[in-house]
Amino acid sequence: MIDDRGLDALSDEDLATRPFDELVASLQATVQRLEGGSVGLEESIELYQRGLRLHAACDARLRDAELKITELGRRGVAGAEPEAETPPEE
Numbered sequence: 001m002i003d004d005r006g007l008d009a010l011s012d013e014d015l016a017t018r019p020f021d022e023l024v025a026s027l028q029a030t031v032q033r034l035e036g037g038s039v040g041l042e043e044s045i046e047l048y049q050r051g052l053r054l055h056a057a058c059d060a061r062l063r064d065a066e067l068k069i070t071e072l073g074r075r076g077v078a079g080a081e082p083e084a085e086t087p088p089e090e
Contacts, residue, residue: 002022004050007053008050020061
């Protein structure tokens with residue numbers, strides 16, 4: 001999981017390269033802290049901003065995965081087409 005300081009130190013590009021599971025765990029922890037209601041207004045705003053960054057990184061990773069799966073499906077379908085039958089030689 002990415003801690004608050006680690007997240008603040010990462011650029012959006014660096015954040016996007018982190019493992020998806022780590023991004024989701026950090027997002028869940030951020031949401032739990034917000035929902036806990038034990039933080040002040042300023043910290044809530046910071047947590048909300050962190051949550052937005054984590055959400056954007058997760059969303060981008062999911063879109064990339066969807067594109068890859070779609071491309072693999074296309075290749076699989078194209079590779080699964082039966083070869084044209086050649087007429088028997090006389």
